[in-house]
Amino acid sequence: EVQLVESGGDWVQPGRSLRLSCSASGFTFRDYALHWLRQSPGKALEWVSGVTWTGGTIGRAASVQGRFSISRDNPNSALFLQMDSLTVEDTALYYCARERKRSSVNYFFDIWGRGTLVTVSS
Amino acid sequence: DIQMTQSPSSVSASVGDRVTITCRASQDIGSWLAWYQRKPGEAPKLLIYAASSLEGGVPSRFGGSGSGTEFTLTISSLQPEDFATYYCQQAHSFPPGFGGGTKVEIK
Numbered sequence: 001e002v003q004l005v006e007s008g009g010d011w012v013q014p015g016r017s018l019r020l021s022c023s024a025s026g027f028t029f030r031d032y033a034l035h036w037l038r039q040s041p042g043k044a045l046e047w048v049s050g051v052t053w054t055g056g057t058i059g060r061a062a063s064v065q066g067r068f069s070i071s072r073d074n075p076n077s078a079l080f081l082q083m084d085s086l087t088v089e090d091t092a093l094y095y096c097a098r099e100r101k102r103s104s105v106n107y108f109f110d111i112w113g114r115g116t117l118v119t120v121s122s
Numbered sequence: 123d124i125q126m127t128q129s130p131s132s133v134s135a136s137v138g139d140r141v142t143i144t145c146r147a148s149q150d151i152g153s154w155l156a157w158y159q160r161k162p163g164e165a166p167k168l169l170i171y172a173a174s175s176l177e178g179g180v181p182s183r184f185g186g187s188g189s190g191t192e193f194t195l196t197i198s199s200l201q202p203e204d205f206a207t208y209y210c211q212q213a214h215s216f217p218p219g220f221g222g223g224t225k226v227e228i229k
Contacts, residue, residue: 004165044126045166045209045220061217100171107213108156110177112165 002026002111004096009116014087020116022079022096027111029077033058033099035109036070036081038092038118048094049081050105058105063089086120093117124148124212128221134229141197143224145210150190154214157186157195160223161206169208170195200226 008020022034035050035058049070050058057070067085072078079096094116097109125148135141145155153173160166168177170186173193183198197204205228210221 044222045211047218047220059216095166097166100168107154107211107218108168108171109158109166109211110168110171112167114163114165 002098004098004111004113006094006096006113006116009094009118011119011121012086013122014120016086016120017082017084018086018118020081020083020094020096020118022081022113024077024079024098027098028102030074031102033105034072034079035097035099035107036068036079036094037097037109037112038090038094039115040089040092043092046092047107050099050107051079052105053103083118086118088120091118091120123217124151124215124219126210126212126219126221128208128210128224130224131222132225132227134227135200136229137200137202139200139229141200141204141226143195143208143210145188145193145195145221147191147193147212147214151212151214153189154212155186155188155193156211156213157184158209158211159204159206160209166209171213197226 036048049060051070069082098111100108100110127146155173157170158166174186185196207225
C-alpha cells in the first residue's frame with residue numbers, strides 16, 4: 001500500500017524549534033518530489049515547501065522563508081521539515097504529500113498523510 | 123499570489139442529490155486545477171487533476187470542468203461517503219494555493 005506517515009508534531013513555546021518527519025512506503029521514494037502542507041484552525045490549506053526527487057529545494061512559502069527547511073533521505077524513504085523560530089501562527093496540522101507524476105513538479109498531490117499536529121503556545 | 127475562491131462555503135444536501143461546487147481563480151490558470159476531498163482524521167484525497175481528469179480509483183460520479191478562471195466540481199448523485207470538505211487548488215503558478223473549502227453536509 002502506498003502510504004505516507006507524519007510524525008514529530010508537538011506542543012512547543014514560541015521561538016523554539018521542531019523537526020517533523022514523514023515516512024514513506026509502497027512506492028519508489030527516490031523517484032518523486034515531495035511536499036509539506038499545513039492547515040491552521042479556521043484557515044485554508046497552505047503549501048509550505050517542496051523538495052525534488054534528488055533533494056533540491058523547490059521553494060518555501062513566504063510565511064516560513066528563512067525559518068523552515070526541507071530535506072529528504074532517499075535510502076531510508078524519509079522526508080523532513082526543520083522548523084525554527086516558531087510562532088503561534090505556525091500552529092497547524094502538517095501534512096506531507098507526494099507529487100502525482102514521478103520525476104516532475106506539477107503541484108498535483110496524489111498521496112497525503114493524515115498529518116501531525118504542531119501547537120505553538122506559551 | 124493567485125487567489126482561489128470557492129463557493130458556497132457549505133451546502134446541505136441529501137443522498138442522491140446533484141451537488142455543484144465552484145472555484146474561481148484571480149487570474150487565468152488554464153487547466154492547472156485540482157480538487158481534493160478531506161474527511162476528519164483522514165488523509166486528503168485527490169479527486170480531479172488538470173481541471174477534468176479523474177484520478178484513478180475515484181468514482182465516476184465525480185466530475186470536474188472549466189478552464190481559465192472558473193471551475194466546477196460536480197457530484198452527480200451524492201452518496202453517504204461523500205459528506206466531506208472539498209478544496210480546489212491551483213497548480214499554475216508558484217506558490218500553489220487552495221480555496222477556502224466547501225463543506226458538504228447532510229440535509
